Amino acid sequence: MTTVAAKAAKSGAKPATMAQALTRAMRDAMAEDPTVHVMGEDVGTLGGVFRITDGLAKEFGEDRCTDTPLAEAGILGAAVGMAMYGLRPVVEMQFDAFAYPAFEQLISHVAKMRNRTRGAMPLPITIRVPYGGGIGGVEHHCDSSEAYYVATPGLHVVTPATVDDAYGLLRASIASDDPVIFLEPKRLYWSKADWSPEAPTAVPGIGKALVRRTGRSATLITYGPSLPVCLEAAEAAREEGWDLEVVDLRSLVPFDEDTVVESVRRTGRAVVVHEANGFGGPGAEIAARVTERCFHHLEAPVLRVTGFDIPYPPPMLEKHHLPGVERILDTVARLQWEN
Amino acid sequence: MTVQELPGAGASHRPTPPPAWRPRTDAAPLLPDPEPYRVLGTPAADRLDPALMRRCYAELVRGRRYNAQATALTKQGRLAVYPSTVGQEACEIAAALVLEDQDWLFPSYRDTLAAVARGLDPVQALTLLRGDWHTGYDPREHRIAPLSTPLATQLPHAVGLAHAARLRGDDVVALAMVGDGGTSEGDFHEALNFAAVWQAPVVFLVQNNGFAISVPLAKQTAAPTLAHKAVGYGMPGRLVDGNDIAAMHEVLTEAVRRARAGGGPTLIEAVTYRMEAHTNADDATRYRGDAEVEAWKAHDPVDLLERELTARGILDEAGIQEARDAAETMAAELREGMNADPVLDPMDLFAHVYAEQTGRLREQAAMLCAELDAEGDA
Ligand SMILES: Cc1ncc(C[n+]2csc(CCOP(=O)(O)OP(=O)(O)O)c2C)c(N)n1
Numbered sequence: 001m002t003t004v005a006a007k008a009a010k011s012g013a014k015p016a017t018m019a020q021a022l023t024r025a026m027r028d029a030m031a032e033d034p035t036v037h038v039m040g041e042d043v044g045t046l047g048g049v050f051r052i053t054d055g056l057a058k059e060f061g062e063d064r065c066t067d068t069p070l071a072e073a074g075i076l077g078a079a080v081g082m083a084m085y086g087l088r089p090v091v092e093m094q095f096d097a098f099a100y101p102a103f104e105q106l107i108s109h110v111a112k113m114r115n116r117t118r119g120a121m122p123l124p125i126t127i128r129v130p131y132g133g134g135i136g137g138v139e140h141h142c143d144s145s146e147a148y149y150v151a152t153p154g155l156h157v158v159t160p161a162t163v164d165d166a167y168g169l170l171r172a173s174i175a176s177d178d179p180v181i182f183l184e185p186k187r188l189y190w191s192k193a194d195w196s197p198e199a200p201t202a203v204p205g206i207g208k209a210l211v212r213r214t215g216r217s218a219t220l221i222t223y224g225p226s227l228p229v230c231l232e233a234a235e236a237a238r239e240e241g242w243d244l245e246v247v248d249l250r251s252l253v254p255f256d257e258d259t260v261v262e263s264v265r266r267t268g269r270a271v272v273v274h275e276a277n278g279f280g281g282p283g284a285e286i287a288a289r290v291t292e293r294c295f296h297h298l299e300a301p302v303l304r305v306t307g308f309d310i311p312y313p314p315p316m317l318e319k320h321h322l323p324g325v326e327r328i329l330d331t332v333a334r335l336q337w338e339n
Numbered sequence: 340m341t342v343q344e345l346p347g348a349g350a351s352h353r354p355t356p357p358p359a360w361r362p363r364t365d366a367a368p369l370l371p372d373p374e375p376y377r378v379l380g381t382p383a384a385d386r387l388d389p390a391l392m393r394r395c396y397a398e399l400v401r402g403r404r405y406n407a408q409a410t411a412l413t414k415q416g417r418l419a420v421y422p423s424t425v426g427q428e429a430c431e432i433a434a435a436l437v438l439e440d441q442d443w444l445f446p447s448y449r450d451t452l453a454a455v456a457r458g459l460d461p462v463q464a465l466t467l468l469r470g471d472w473h474t475g476y477d478p479r480e481h482r483i484a485p486l487s488t489p490l491a492t493q494l495p496h497a498v499g500l501a502h503a504a505r506l507r508g509d510d511v512v513a514l515a516m517v518g519d520g521g522t523s524e525g526d527f528h529e530a531l532n533f534a535a536v537w538q539a540p541v542v543f544l545v546q547n548n549g550f551a552i553s554v555p556l557a558k559q560t561a562a563p564t565l566a567h568k569a570v571g572y573g574m575p576g577r578l579v580d581g582n583d584i585a586a587m588h589e590v591l592t593e594a595v596r597r598a599r600a601g602g603g604p605t606l607i608e609a610v611t612y613r614m615e616a617h618t619n620a621d622d623a624t625r626y627r628g629d630a631e632v633e634a635w636k637a638h639d640p641v642d643l644l645e646r647e648l649t650a651r652g653i654l655d656e657a658g659i660q661e662a663r664d665a666a667e668t669m670a671a672e673l674r675e676g677m678n679a680d681p682v683l684d685p686m687d688l689f690a691h692v693y694a695e696q697t698g699r700l701r702e703q704a705a706m707l708c709a710e711l712d713a714e715g716d717a
Contacts, residue, residue, distance in 0.1 A: 037506075063506055069536055074495050074529030081499025081513075084484070087506075089499075101525070108489045109496070112473070116485050119691040120477040153692055177694045207697070254697035 013194040018166040022052050022128075022184065024197045025170035026090060030060050036174060037082065039066040040075060040092030040128075049094055050130060050189055072102035076127070080109050083123040090174055096131040097140040103148070110179045111154030126173045126180050131159075132225045132275050134187035134322055136315040143312055144276035149181045150252045150285070156206055157252040159183035161227035163193035165250060168203025176206060185225035209256035211263060215245035218269035218335050221260055221286055223249040226273045226323060233328040242332055252282055260286070261293045268299040269335040273323050278306035300337030363538065363573055365602035371566035371578040375610045378585035379647045387585055389653045392644065395432065395584045396654060397662040399641045402428035402452050404666035406615075408673050409451070409465060413619045417677050419470045422449040426582070426614035429640035430546045432456045433587035434514055437595050445484045445497040445515035449546075453516060454483050461669060462676035471681040490521040494530030494543065501539040501598075512598045514542045514591075520551020522565050531606065535572040540598035542591065543606045546581060548613035553626040569606035581609030582640040585647075612638075685711060 030036045038056055040048070044067035047054030056065035068075050072093060079089035093099035099106075106127070114122045133142035149157045156178055160166040166184075173180035195201075204210075212227065213234050220230045227248050234244035247263050249256065264270045270290050272283035287302040305323040313321045378384050406425045412418040424431050427449075435456035438444060446453050451464050459481050466475025467486055474485040484500075487493035497515035504511035521527055522545055534541045545565050549556060562568055569576030575597075579590045587609060594605035612635040616623040648654035689696060689704040696704070 069529075069532055071529040071532065073526055074498075074533045077492065077495025077526060077530065078499035078502065078533055081496035081501070082503040083499075084478070084496065085500045085503035085507075085511075087503045104489060104492060104526075105495070108492060109487075113485075114693070115691045116473040117478055117691075118472060118474070118687070120479065121485075122694060156693070254699065257698060 013196045015192040016163055016195040016197060017190050017192050018160070018163050018184075019050065019052055019189040020197065021163045021166040021195060021200075022170055023054055023056070024200070025167045025174070026053065026056060027059065028200075029090075029171060029174045030056065030064060033088065035086060036088045036090060037064050037066065038090045038092070039068050039079065041068060041070055041094050043067060043092050048092055050186065052128070052184070052189075053092065072099060073105050076102040076105040076110065076125075079125050080105065080113070080123060083125050084113075084121060088124045088126075088174060090126045090128065093127060093129045095137075095141050096129055096143040096145050099127075099129050099145065106155070107152050111152045114178065115154060122177045123179050124174075124177050126170070126176075126182055128170075128182045128184060130184045130186040130189075132183075132185050132187060133312060133318050134225060134275075136318070138315060139312070142318065144274070144307065146183060146252060146274075146276055147281050149183075150282055154179070155253060156180040157183065158206055158250060159185060159224035159252065160250065161185065161188065161224050161248050163191065163195045164201050165203060167195070167200045169206070169250065171200075172203065172205045180206065183224060187225055188228070191228070207251045207254040207256055209247055209249045209251070209259040211245060211259065212248045213244065213246040215243040215267065217241075217243045217267060218271065218332060219245045219247055219260075219263045219267045220271050220273055220328070220332075221247045221249065221264075221290075222273040223252065225275055229323060229325060230273050230328065233325045233332070236325055237329060237332060240329065240333070244332065249286075255286070255289070257289055257293065260290060264290050264294045264302075265297040268297055270294075270298070270302045271305060271328065271331050271335070272302065273305045273328060275307045275322055277309045278304055279309045281306055300335045303331050303334060305331045363535075363603060365575075365597060367575040367597065367602065367605075369570045369573065369575050371564060371569070371576040371608070373578075375578045375580040376586050376590055377580045377583050378589060379583045379643050384585065384647055384651070387647075387651070387653070391588070392585065392648055392653055393658060395436070395588065396641075396644050396648060396658070397665060398432045398436070398456055399428050399584060399644060400662040401666040401669055402432055402456065403641055404670050405452055405455060405461065405673070408670040409468075410615070410619070412465075412674075412677050418465060418468045420618050420620060421451075421465075421468055422618045423613070423615040424449060424452050426635060426640065427546055427548055427611045428452065429584035429587050429644075430544065430581045430609045430611055433584055433591050434516060434544055437588060437591040438512065438514055441482065441509070441511050442595070443482045443484065443497065443500055443511065443513045445493045445500075445513060446486050447490065447493065447516050447518060447521065448486050448488045449518065450486065450516050454481070454486070457481060457483055459483055461673045465673075465677065466681070469677065469681070471683055472687075491517050491524035491526040491530070493517075494526055495533060497541050497543075498530050498534045498537065498539050498604075501534075501541045502537050505540060510599060512540045512542065512595050514544060514595070516544045516546065518551060519545060519547040519549070519556050519565060520554065520559055521545075522568065523559055531568070531572045531574070531604070534604040535574045538601070538603040540601070541604040542594040542598055543604065544591070545606070545608045546611055547608050548581075548611050550613060550617070550626070552617045552621065555626070564608055566606060566608035572606075574604045574606055577605060577607045579607060579609050581611030582638050582643060584640060584644055611640075
């Protein structure tokens with residue numbers, strides 16, 4: 001079952017990219033709520049290096065879609081002050097690895113302001129971070145930095161894998177009264193689905209995982225850029241006699257344990273798949289939780305397919321690093337556990 | 340206007356906001372004068388406003404007493420730590436007094452006194468340092484941002500808030516405080532640059548008290564003065580005697596006025612001295628000599644004003660006694676407030692992480708609850 005099939009039936013649906021859905025989400029949020037402000041490097045005239053903010057400055061003016069000086073801590077720090085005054089800043093970090101200068105603002109202030117002030121001063125900031133590899137980018141353009149974010153209490157961390165979710169989750173993030181790290185799988189920017197910008201689908205809010213494909217023999221737990229890879233692997237696995245269920249987390253914080261646990265209890269086997277390094281990565285946490293809650297249902301240990309524990313490799317070698325269909329299938333085969 | 344009324348409505352002080360981006364038009368020169376600006380003991384003191392100066396004096400005396408009381412509370416174990424501002428009271432108080440109700444103060448970890456002078460309850464102001472919560476007050480109530488411990492990180496917040504207010508057409512100025520050491524941080528640079536590019540209504544007040552813990556200014560910067568740093572950003576830099584409250588008040592008032600009128604940000608360096616150790620955990624004798632401290636005693640901010648005002652007949656013995664009595668009353672109330680053990684609810688640990696608790700936090704809250712029940716039964 002795919003959402004694309006479901007979409008095709010919808011009136012007015014035609015192929016749209018994830019990039020278009022993201023732009024539309026910001027546009028609609030800005031039109032509905034004058035407190036929504038987009039800011040970042042090159043987001044105005046250029047529309048961002050990925051063109052995700054295309055047209056926003058033209059439509060809403062440069063006070064609402066602002067080219068800032070080139071300074072990530074300054075951008076996020078200014079967004080904190082703007083949020084303190086009642087605005088809803090949507091911050092674009094140009095690339096995953098260029099968000100690091102802003103980490104102090106993120107961790108010491110953005111994530112903690114609600115807590116420090118006993119709830120008196122929540123910060124509704126959305127931080128959009130294009131992340132992950134697979135685009136042949138040079139060094140510092142392909143990090144999967146989600147482990148840093150999920151380790152920080154006070155932040156929500158979400159990542160869409162479909163055109164639908166790109167719209168819905170971004171709207172939900174902008175509407176959230178808490179700061180949200182919105183991770184955009186940059187290699188899916190140009191992925192398409194039948195989707196109508198005129199009648200965007202309502203999506204479940206932040207914190208809900210979805211079963212993207214039902215199956216009986218094992219569960220693949222994944223998110224973001226690895227979802228299409230997992231769906232492909234699930235198709236290929238049919239030949240091997242495996243009927244794989246695929247769960248798309250969509251939100252890493254909060255983590256929808258119930259959907260995951262329910263699936264794994266049904267299938268009895270689980271593999272977590274993500275691009276980020278394995279050691280200390282989100283998969284480690286997910287595997288631990290699944291083991292704790294599904295121990296008596298498990299036929300095999302929870303396995304992981306992740307990026308290697310190496311700095312992101314140069315473009316000509318990245319294919320060896322990224323979890324692909326073959327590696328997923330090999331790991332699934334190991335679920336035929338015998339001790 | 341209060342910011343709580345946001346979003347949307349809210350009466351504006353200024354119906355048509357000036358555009359957020361435009362080149363600097365203010366004629367104020369960028370380079371600071373080579374000598375710190377002074378009023379007390381100079382002919383400029385002829386134009387002192389007696390009522391204002393009596394108020395400044397009362398606040399200075401109260402501030403000095405507050406510092407003494409808070410320091411005493413650390414010795415009694417009532418406060419985990421207190422970074423004293425003895426010697427720096429004129430900066431702290433002038434910063435609070437020049438702001439209007441709708442303006443915002445962005446203090447650093449040392450600036451409890453500025454928050455109290457702005458009207459924050461003296462006990463509430465100390466709960467961060469006592470350790471019962473990270474910020475003991477609602478920032479919107481007094482328009483005082485939480486005291487910021489990571490150095491200089493509050494400066495970009497001040498810029499963002501002032502910028503947001505301007506975009507909304509509200510008449511709001513943000514005054515942000517930082518130490519001399521904090522000016523070496525990247526956030527200081529980014530905040531000043533943003534403020535100047537956006538022409539945001541912000542005043543940056545650097546209290547140059549000679550040291551960042553143990554490191555003297557000469558090892559912090561090679562700039563002629565910290566006020567010189569303004570030039571590179573395109574904003575006026577002002578050098579002022581931080582122990583002269585009349586000079587502080589005048590220079591800050593001028594900067595606030597310029598910001599309010601759309602003239603953009605100002606960087607002010609107040610030259611002052613930290614008379615006590617960095618905090619009670621610090622041993623100042625390791626990095627400075629008594630002679631230096633003694634020399635600064637002769638330039639004490641409270642004495643300076645008291646001398647000037649009594650010489651001019653603006654203040655008499657009765658006035659001095661009145662200020663001291665008021666300070667004693669404040670100190671007694673502070674002692675009493677701080678000697679009461681705070682009532683803490685451990686469940687608060689989970690209450691303010693997210694608007695809605697995550698399943699994980701609910702689970703952990705239940706675990707703590709069970710532990711507390713077990714303790715209660717034991
Ligand atoms: C980012 C950061 N680095 C280090 C510290 C530790 N620290 C606390 S106060 C201080 C010295 C600050 O000196 P200065 O900025 O001159 O302010 P003052 O203490 O003199 O008021 C240091 C290094 C800190 N709080 N934040």
